[in-house]
Amino acid sequence: xxxxxxxxxxxxxxxxxxxxxxxxxxxxxxxxxxxxxxxxxxxxxxxxxxxxxxxxxxxxxxxxxxxxxxxxxxxxxxxxxxxxxxxxxxxxxxxxxxxxxxxxxxxxxxxxxxxxxxxxxxxxxxxxxxxxxxxxxxxxxxxxxxxxxxxxxxxxxxxxxxxxxxxxxxxxxxxxxxxxxxxxxxxxxxxxxxxxxxxxxxxxxxxxxxxxxxxxxxxxxxxxxxxxxxxxxxxxxxxxxxxxxxxxxxxxxxxxxxxxxxxxxxxxxxxxxxxxxxxxxxxxxxxxxxxxxxxxxxxxx
Amino acid sequence: xxxxxxxxxxxxxxxxxxxxxxxxxxxxxxxxxxxxxxxxxxxxxxxxxxxxxxxxxxxxxxxxxxxxxxxxxxxxxxxxxxxxxxxxxxxxxxxxxxxxxxxxxxxxxxxxxxxxxxxxxxxxxxxxxxxxxxxxxxxxxxxxxxxxxxxxxxxxxxxxxxxxxxxxxxxxxxxxxxxxxxxxxxxxxxxxxxxxxxxxxxxxxxxxxxxxxxxxxxxxxxxxxxxxxxxxxxxxxxxxxxxxxxxxxxxxxxxxxxxxxxxxxxxxxxxxxxxxxxxxxxxxxxxxxxxxxxxxxxxxxxxxxxxxxxxxxxxxxxxxxxxxxxxxxxxxxxxxxxxxxxxxxxxxxxxxxxxxxxxxxxxxxxxxxxxxxxxxxxxxxxxxxxxxxxxxxxxxxxxxxxxxxxxxxxxxxxxxxxxxxxxxxxxxxxxxxxxxxxxxxxxxxxxxxxxxxxxxxxxxxxxxxxxxxxxxxxxxxxxxxxxxxxxxxxxxxxxxxxxxxxxxxxxxxxxxxxxxxxxxxxxxxxxxxxxxxxxxxxxxxxxxxxxxxxxxxxxxxxxxxxxxxxxxxxxxxxxxxxxxxxxxxxxxxxxxxxxxxxxxxxxxxxxxxxxxxxxxxxxxxxxxxxxxxxxxxxxxxxxxxxxxxxxxxxxxxxxxxxxxxxxxxxxxxxxxxxxxxxxxxx
Numbered sequence: 017x018x019x020x021x022x023x024x025x026x027x028x029x030x031x032x033x034x035x036x037x038x039x040x041x042x043x044x045x046x047x048x049x050x051x052x053x054x055x056x057x058x059x060x061x062x063x064x065x066x067x068x069x070x071x072x073x074x075x076x077x078x079x080x081x082x083x084x085x086x087x088x089x090x091x092x093x094x095x096x097x098x099x100x101x102x103x104x105x106x107x108x109x110x111x112x113x114x115x116x117x118x119x120x121x122x123x124x125x126x127x128x129x130x131x132x133x134x135x136x137x138x139x140x141x142x143x144x145x146x147x148x149x150x151x152x153x154x155x156x157x158x159x160x161x162x163x164x165x166x167x168x169x170x171x172x173x174x175x176x177x178x179x180x181x182x183x184x185x186x187x188x189x190x191x192x193x194x195x196x197x198x199x200x201x202x203x204x205x206x207x208x209x210x211x212x213x214x215x216x217x218x219x220x221x222x223x224x225x226x227x228x229x230x231x232x233x234x235x236x237x238x239x240x241x242x243x244x245x246x247x248x249x250x251x252x253x254x255x256x257x258x259x260x261x262x263x264x265x266x267x268x269x270x271x272x273x274x275x276x277x278x279x280x281x282x283x284x285x286x287x288x289x290x291x292x293x294x295x296x297x298x299x300x301x302x303x304x305x306x307x308x309x310x311x312x313x314x315x316x317x
Numbered sequence: 318x319x320x321x322x323x324x325x326x327x328x329x330x331x332x333x334x335x336x337x338x339x340x341x342x343x344x345x346x347x348x349x350x351x352x353x354x355x356x357x358x359x360x361x362x363x364x365x366x367x368x369x370x371x372x373x374x375x376x377x378x379x380x381x382x383x384x385x386x387x388x389x390x391x392x393x394x395x396x397x398x399x400x401x402x403x404x405x406x407x408x409x410x411x412x413x414x415x416x417x418x419x420x421x422x423x424x425x426x427x428x429x430x431x432x433x434x435x436x437x438x439x440x441x442x443x444x445x446x447x448x449x450x451x452x453x454x455x456x457x458x459x460x461x462x463x464x465x466x467x468x469x470x471x472x473x474x475x476x477x478x479x480x481x482x483x484x485x486x487x488x489x490x491x492x493x494x495x496x497x498x499x500x501x502x503x504x505x506x507x508x509x510x511x512x513x514x515x516x517x518x519x520x521x522x523x524x525x526x527x528x529x530x531x532x533x534x535x536x537x538x539x540x541x542x543x544x545x546x547x548x549x550x551x552x553x554x555x556x557x558x559x560x561x562x563x564x565x566x567x568x569x570x571x572x573x574x575x576x577x578x579x580x581x582x583x584x585x586x587x588x589x590x591x592x593x594x595x596x597x598x599x600x601x602x603x604x605x606x607x608x609x610x611x612x613x614x615x616x617x618x619x620x621x622x623x624x625x626x627x628x629x630x631x632x633x634x635x636x637x638x639x640x641x642x643x644x645x646x647x648x649x650x651x652x653x654x655x656x657x658x659x660x661x662x663x664x665x666x667x668x669x670x671x672x673x674x675x676x677x678x679x680x681x682x683x684x685x686x687x688x689x690x691x692x693x694x695x696x697x698x699x700x701x702x703x704x705x706x707x708x709x710x711x712x713x714x715x716x717x718x719x720x721x722x723x724x725x726x727x728x729x730x731x732x733x734x735x736x737x738x739x740x741x742x743x744x745x746x747x748x749x750x751x752x753x754x755x756x757x758x759x760x761x762x763x764x765x766x767x768x769x770x771x772x773x774x775x776x777x778x779x780x781x782x783x784x785x786x787x788x789x790x791x792x793x794x795x796x797x798x799x800x801x802x803x804x805x806x807x808x809x810x811x812x813x814x815x816x817x818x819x820x821x822x823x824x825x826x827x828x829x830x831x832x833x834x835x836x837x838x839x840x841x842x843x844x845x846x847x848x849x850x851x852x853x854x855x856x857x858x859x860x861x862x863x864x865x866x867x868x869x870x871x872x873x874x875x876x877x878x879x880x881x882x883x884x885x886x887x888x889x890x891x892x893x894x895x896x897x898x899x900x901x902x903x904x905x906x907x908x909x910x911x912x913x914x915x916x917x918x919x920x921x922x923x924x925x926x927x928x929x930x931x932x933x934x935x936x937x938x939x940x941x942x943x944x945x946x947x948x949x950x951x952x953x954x955x956x957x958x959x960x961x962x963x964x965x966x967x968x969x970x971x972x973x974x975x976x977x978x979x980x981x982x983x984x985x986x987x988x989x990x991x992x993x994x995x996x997x998x999x
Contacts, residue, residue, distance in 0.1 A: 244347060267360050
C-alpha cells in the first residue's frame with residue numbers, strides 16, 4: 017500500500033511495532049523524515065514584544081527595560097507575546113474501539129507512534145509537551161512541560177484501550193482545563209456523529225488553540241473486506257449483529273466515506289486541520305502527507 | 318385426553334429453541350470484533366434478513382418433535398366411558414348411603430342429594446350393582462344389590478327426609494356388611510350427606526377394608542342460618558287449687574349473623590296464647606318467658622314457635638304438660654298393731670316427685686274395690702287378703718299393678734295363690750350369732766337398685782338382719798338380693814303386666830334394723846316406683862326414642878296410637894307395647910276399649926344436635942374410615958372412574974409419543990443437513 021517518496025525513508029508500522037520503544041520509533045521516523053524535507057515547518061515560535069508592566073519584587077532584573085527607566089525613572093519589565101515556546105498537547109483517544117486491528121498494528125499503537133513522532137518533533141523545537149488520554153472520561157493527564165517528553169512517551173506506551181469511549185464529555189473537561197493557548201493534537205477514530213464530534217471539539221477551538229485532528233482507521237474499517245457471514249460484535253458496547261458482508265460491503269463503504277467526508281468538511285469549516293490516517297500506511301508517509309498539507313495551509317493563511 | 322403429570326407442559330417453553338436455532342445459531346458460529354457497528358446498523362437489509370424464517374417446514378418439524386416429547390413426559394391417557402372402565406377394572410358393587418336425617422330438610426339439600434344419588438346410578442355399567450341405604454340415626458337398606466337402574470332410581474325417588482338425627486357409624490357399618498357379601502371385584506361406597514359435624518364423634522369404630530373406596534358427596538350449604546328451640550322449662554305453682562305453669566323457652570341462633578326481632582309464640586291446645594319478640598346474637602342463645610297458664614286438664618299439648626328459616630323442623634318445640642298426680646299405695650298389714658306400718662308410712666309420706674298417697678288397711682278388710690285406682694299394694698307381714706280380695710289382687714297385678722310382699726312371722730300364703738308369689742316361702746332362719754346377717758348381694762342391674770350402683774350411693778351392709786324367711790325361687794323368677802349367707806333376700810316375678818317383689822324379711826324393725834338406716838327411704842321409694850311402673854311424666858322426648866306404652870294404659874285392651882301424621886296404629890295388649898317415636902309432633906295413645914276417654918300424649922321433638930348445621934370436612938371422615946385421603950369429593954362421576962395412574966399405565970400413550978418425537982427429530986436432522994449443504998447462509 018505504501019508508495020516510496022523520493023528523499024524519504026518510509027518505515028512500515030509493523031516494523032516499527034517490533035521496536036517497542038516510542039522514543040526510538042520517534043527518532044527513527046522523524047529524523048528520516050526531516051532529512052527528507054527542504055524546509056521544516058516550525059510552528060508556535062514567537063518572541064514578539066507585547067507590553068510593559070511594572071517591576072515587582074522577584075522579577076529577573078535582566079528583563080528590566082533600562083532605557084525606559086532612564087526616561088521615566090521607573091522600573092518596567094518587558095512582556096513578550098510568548099515567553100517561551102508553545103504548549104504541544106496530545107489528546108489521545110484510548111477508547112476500546114482503538115484496540116482494533118485487522119492484522120497489523122492496532123489503531124492505538126499507530127496513534128501512539130504518531131503522537132510520539134510529533135512530540136519528538138515538538139521537543140526538538142523546544143515546545144512544551146503534554147498529553148491527555150481519554151475514553152468516556154479523562155484517563156491520564158501529563159501537563160505540558162519541556163521536561164515531560166519521556167513522561168508523555170511513557171503515558172502513551174502504557175495506554176490500554178479498555179473502556180467504551182465518548183468524545184464530548186472528556187473534551188468539554190479539557191476545554192475548561194486548557195486556559196493557555198497552544199497546539200492540540202487530537203488522535204481518534206471518531207465513531208460518532210460528525211455534528212456531535214464538532215460540537216465536542218468547538219470549545220477547544222474557541223480558546224484559540226491550534227487544533228490538529230488525526231482520524232486513525234484500520235483498512236478493514238474503510239474497505240470492509242470480510243468474506244464469511246458472521247456475528248459482528250461492537251467493541252464499544254458489546255452489541256452483536258449478524259452480518260452477511262457480501263451484501264453489506266458496498267453500502268458500508270459508502271457510509272464510511274460519507275462519514276469521512278462529513279468530518280473533513282466540518283473540520284475545514286472550523287479551520288481545523290484534519291488528516292485521515294490508515295494504519296497500513298507507513299508513519300512517515302502519514303506525517304509527510306499531513307505536514308505538507310499543513311505547510312500549504314499555513315501559506316494560504 | 319388427560320395427563321398424569323401436566324406440569325411437564327411448562328417445558329413447552331422450549332419450543333422457542335427451534336426458533337432461536339433458526340434465527341441465531343448459524344450466525345453465532347463466528348464472532349468478529351469490530352470497532353463500531355455504527356454503520357452496520359444503519360443498513361436496513363440485514364434486519365429483515367435475520368428476522369425472517371425461511372424454512373417454516375423445518376421449524377414446524379422441530380416444534381412438533383419437542384411438543385411430542387414433552388407430551389410423552391406428561392403421561393397422557395384417555396378417560397373412557399363407564400362401560401370401558403368397568404371392563405378394564407371389573408364390575409363394581411356400589412353402596413349409595415343417602416342421608417335422610419332431619420337436617421337434610423334444609424333448603425334444597427335433599428333434592429340435591431337425590432340428584433347426586435341418581436347420577437351415581439346412571440354412571441353404572443351393565444355389570445355393576447348398587448345398594449341403596451338410607452340413614453339417619455339408624456341405617457336402612459332400601460334396595461339390595463341391584464343392577465336395575467329403573468328400580469334404583471325409583472327407590473331413590475321414594476326416599477323422603479325423616480326427623481331423625483345424623484349418625485354415620487351405623488350406615489358405614491351396614492355398607493361394609495353389604496360389600497362383605499358381594500362377589501364383585503370392586504367395592505365402592507358413595508356417601509351423600511350434608512356432613513353434619515354432630516353425626517361423627519370419631520369413636521364409631523368403623524374401618525373399611527383396603528379395597529373399599531369411599532367417595533363423599535357433600536350437599537352442605539356454607540354459612541347456613543338456623544334458628545331453633547332446643548328446650549323449654551316449666552315452673553309450676555298452685556293458685557286457687559289449680560296448678561299454673563310458666564313456660565320458659567330457649568331460642569338458639571346457630572349462625573354467624575344476628576337474628577333480631579324474631580317472633581316467638583306459645584300455643585296451648587292449638588291456640589296461640591302469647592306472642593313475643595326476641596333478638597339472638599350470632600352463635601348464641603336466649604330465653605323467652607311467657608305468662609303462666611292454668612293446667613285445666615291432664616296432658617295438655619303446647620308448642621313454642623320461633624321465626625322461619627330453611628330448616629323448619631326445629632322452629633317448633635312441642636310439649637305435653639300434666640298436673641302432678643300422686644302414686645296411690647295401699648299398705649295392707651295384719652291390723653293387730655296400731656303402728657305396724659309405721660316405717661312404711663313415714664317413708665312414703667316423704668317425697669314430692671312423685672308424691673305417694675298412702676292408705677293402710679288390715680288384710681281382713683281389704684276389698685276388691687280398694688284395689689282400683691291403686692298403683693301398688695304392699696302386704697306388710699300379713700296374709701293374703703281373704704276372699705275375693707285375694708283373687709282380685711291377682712287380677713290387679715296382671716293388669717299392671719305392683720305388689721310388694723314383706724315377709725315376717727305373720728306372713729302366710731295359701732298354696733292356691735302360689736302363682737302370685739315369686740318362689741316358695743320357707744321357715745324363718747335366725748341370724749343371731751355375731752352381729753347378725755347382712756345383705757351381701759344386690760342386683761344393681763335391676764331398675765329398682767340401679768340408683769345404688771355408684772359408690773357411696775347407699776350402704777346396705779350397715780343393716781343387720783336377725784331373722785329372715787327362706788325363699789326358694791323358680792327359674793323364671795329373678796333374684797334381686799341375697800343375704801351374706803347366700804339365701805335369697807328378694808325376688809321378683811312378672812305376672813301379666815304387673816310385677817311382684819317378695820322381700821325375705823320385714824320392712825319394720827322387728828327382724829332387721831334396715832328401717833333405721835338411711836338407705837331405707839330410697840329403697841322403699843325405688844321399689845314402689847318400680848312396682849308402680851312409674852315413669853316421670855316427660856314433657857317431651859327426642860325423636861327415635863322408644864317408650865313402653867303399657868305404662869300408660871293398664872288394662873287388657875289393645876292400645877291405639879295416633880301418630881302426628883295421622884296414622885293409626887294398634888298395639889296388641891299381649892305385646893310389650895313398645896313404641897318407636899319417629900315423627901315430630903304429638904302422639905296420642907288410647908285404649909281400644911274406651912276411645913272416648915282423654916288420650917295420653919307424647920310430644921316428640923328433634924334431637925337438638927340436629928339443629929347444629931356445622932359441617933365436617935368430608936375428607937377427614939374418609940381418612941378416618943379408610944385410613945387414606947379421599948380420592949375425590951363433590952363429583953359423583955369421579956367416584957366411578959378408574960384411577961388415573963391405572964388408566965395411563967394400561968394405555969401407555971407416552972411410548973408412542975416419544976417414538977414420534979424421535980422420528981421427527983431424525984427427519985429434521987436429515988432435512989436441515991441437506992438444506993445447509995445447498996445454502997451458504999441460512
